[in-house]
Amino acid sequence: MIRIENLRKTYGKIQALCGIDLHVPAGELFAYLGPNGAGKTTSIRILTGLTRLSAGAAALNGHDIAAQSTAAKRQCGLVPQHVNLDSELTVGENLDLHGRLFGMPAATRRQRIAELLAYVELGDRVHSLVKQLSGGLKRRVMIARALLHNPRILFLDEPTVGLDPAIRRRIWSLIKQIQQQGTTIFLTTHYIEEAEFLADRVAFLDSGRIVAVDSPTALMAGVGHWAVDWVSDAGLQSAYFPSREAAQAAGAARHNGFTLRRVNLEDAFLTLTGKKVATDANAQTVHGQGHGAHAAATRNPTGGQAKKGH
Amino acid sequence: MQGFIAVYLREMRILKRRFWRQLAGMAVSPLLYLIALGYAMGGAARFDGRSYLEFLIPGLIAMSSMTQSFGIATDINVARFYWYIFEEFQAAPIGNVAYVAGEVLAGMTRALMAIAVILVLSLLFGVRLHYGPWLWLAALLNSFAFAALAVALAMLVKSHADQSMLTSFVITPMAFLGGTFFPVERLPQWAQKMLAVLPLTHASEAIRGAAFGETPGVWPYLILVAVGVAFFVLALGTVNQARD
Numbered sequence: 329m330i331r332i333e334n335l336r337k338t339y340g341k342i343q344a345l346c347g348i349d350l351h352v353p354a355g356e357l358f359a360y361l362g363p364n365g366a367g368k369t370t371s372i373r374i375l376t377g378l379t380r381l382s383a384g385a386a387a388l389n390g391h392d393i394a395a396q397s398t399a400a401k402r403q404c405g406l407v408p409q410h411v412n413l414d415s416e417l418t419v420g421e422n423l424d425l426h427g428r429l430f431g432m433p434a435a436t437r438r439q440r441i442a443e444l445l446a447y448v449e450l451g452d453r454v455h456s457l458v459k460q461l462s463g464g465l466k467r468r469v470m471i472a473r474a475l476l477h478n479p480r481i482l483f484l485d486e487p488t489v490g491l492d493p494a495i496r497r498r499i500w501s502l503i504k505q506i507q508q509q510g511t512t513i514f515l516t517t518h519y520i521e522e523a524e525f526l527a528d529r530v531a532f533l534d535s536g537r538i539v540a541v542d543s544p545t546a547l548m549a550g551v552g553h554w555a556v557d558w559v560s561d562a563g564l565q566s567a568y569f570p571s572r573e574a575a576q577a578a579g580a581a582r583h584n585g586f587t588l589r590r591v592n593l594e595d596a597f598l599t600l601t602g603k604k605v606a607t608d609a610n611a612q613t614v615h616g617q618g619h620g621a622h623a624a625a626t627r628n629p630t631g632g633q634a635k636k637g638h
Numbered sequence: 639m640q641g642f643i644a645v646y647l648r649e650m651r652i653l654k655r656r657f658w659r660q661l662a663g664m665a666v667s668p669l670l671y672l673i674a675l676g677y678a679m680g681g682a683a684r685f686d687g688r689s690y691l692e693f694l695i696p697g698l699i700a701m702s703s704m705t706q707s708f709g710i711a712t713d714i715n716v717a718r719f720y721w722y723i724f725e726e727f728q729a730a731p732i733g734n735v736a737y738v739a740g741e742v743l744a745g746m747t748r749a750l751m752a753i754a755v756i757l758v759l760s761l762l763f764g765v766r767l768h769y770g771p772w773l774w775l776a777a778l779l780n781s782f783a784f785a786a787l788a789v790a791l792a793m794l795v796k797s798h799a800d801q802s803m804l805t806s807f808v809i810t811p812m813a814f815l816g817g818t819f820f821p822v823e824r825l826p827q828w829a830q831k832m833l834a835v836l837p838l839t840h841a842s843e844a845i846r847g848a849a850f851g852e853t854p855g856v857w858p859y860l861i862l863v864a865v866g867v868a869f870f871v872l873a874l875g876t877v878n879q880a881r882d
């Protein structure tokens with residue numbers, strides 16, 4: 329559905345993408361994970377026709393993005409990283425214009441707008457001015473807009489950035505639903521847990537290069553299953569183990585506290601790139617001082633998987 | 639065709655929301671010129687055998703149709719650099735012609751509104767001129783050319799500040815020198831030759847001729863058509879440049 333071959337992009341001297349090769353089959357939910365400046369947005373902008381590529385090629389559902397750009401654009405819906413709605417117009421007007429741009433007949437347009445606004449639970453906001461909506465509502469309008477013309481591929485550039493956890497979860501389930509209806513989804517994120525929760529496959533992107541592509545489970549398994557974190561003079565350290573027992577034993581050997589937890593995608597990313605994914609929710613270890621080798625409660629940002637060390 | 643309608647309709651919906659503000663904005667500067675130059679200062683002066691007010695009003699029509707149609711450049715830039723709405727058009731399966739034509743028509747619509755405002759003002763000042771088809775044709779061609787130029791420049795600039803620079807260095811001087819406030823014939827030969835390069839000079843000439851009930855010469859119209867086509871083609875080429 330998405331085929332990318334040796335895609336390169338340079339901005340002056342900056343190499344934003346240094347030769348990306350990727351194939352995303354139909355129906356897959358694919359996540360692009362990488363730190364700030366990795367080239368996630370650049371990739372999406374090139375695929376959706378907002379930015380010109382410097383070298384290489386890409387095709388969407390068989391349509392080359394350069395030679396058959398109009399056909400390629402018909403395949404995709406885009407939710408960009410920043411809000412790009414017309415704030416002076418109403419929600420309905422924004423969607424209506426989008427439908428017209430994609431050549432939808434009036435009756436279909438009206439029907440799809442009603443359908444999609446109901447889908448993102450904004451049925452009562454058709455006549456609201458966009459500038460009166462909160463950030464989370466705007467995101468949902470943008471998702472509705474991107475789906476209006478029934479695209480085969482949905483591009484989501486950091487769909488939940490800046491949203492509170494409850495809304496984020498709602499958008500996640502929305503994204504899952506969209507996939508279940510057969511849409512191929514390409515999303516970028518620097519929230520590890522988002523990729524872990526949503527994606528069938530993840531690509532780690534670092535400085536314009538793909539470092540690894542696989543399912544989250546496989547990527548994590550490559551590192552180990554259990555992790556021990558501890559704080560040393562060099563900062564937060566982690567070690568990975570195939571079993572809980574091995575991890576437990578290694579942790580117990582340290583005397584000023586440790587955290588035992590499941591390996592997550594961030595560990596895989598760290599191991600493969602030696603870098604942290606920039607996120608505002610990096611792991612924090614809370615030490616149980618004075619409890620010897622026993623203590624260590626963990627606040628794990630990935631949620632749900634934190635285990636207490638004994 | 640649908641894409642063209644979408645682009646135009648978007649501008650019209652925004653215009654509708656800002657209608658009274660926009661209209662007031664269109665009235666302010668012509669009104670000031672009419673009061674300061676036409677009424678207060680030009681009372682006694684005669685230009686081409688007419689009162690200065692009568693001379694000034696066609697000039698203001700030329701000037702406003704230029705500045706208002708060129709004004710879409712600012713809106714395009716705001717939509718591009720601040721609201722990123724331009725990306726909606728870039729990601730849509732529409733041709734460059736649809737986009738450029740939609741924006742140009744929006745610019746022309748604004749110019750027509752501005753002209754209507756001036757006609758109302760001129761009636762208030764008790765000036766009656768000929769507002770026949772030749773005047774409208776010249777004004778439309780003028781606004782077409784400057785709306786197309788606006789789209790082209792809006793695509794080429796890298797920031798909103800560049801846009802303001804262009805307005806200060808290109809549009810404002812032209813607005814004053816292009817036969818709007820004084821007859822170009824009063825200037826020395828060399829200056830007249832230079833001003834003949836400006837499309838606005840020809841628009842003023844045609845609009846003023848038509849307003850005075852003269853049968854207009856064909857040259858100003860041909861020049862405006864040629865300039866308009868050239869700017870339109872330029873605009874078509876620049877839409878791709880706006881992709882970084």
Ligand SMILES: Nc1ncnc2c1ncn2[C@@H]1O[C@H](COP(=O)(O)OP(=O)(O)OP(=O)(O)O)[C@@H](O)[C@H]1O
Nearest residue numbers: 339342344363364365366367368369370371518882
């Ligand atoms: N228009 C541009 N002009 C120059 N350089 C750019 C431009 N857009 C992006 N870059 C550069 O390209 C690189 C990749 O940027 P990109 O926006 O794709 O990163 P990203 O992975 O989306 O990051 P983030 O997580 O911050 O959104 C960066 O080094 C960035 O500075």
Ligand SMILES: [Mg+2]
Nearest residue numbers: 368369370409
């Ligand atoms: Mg980005």
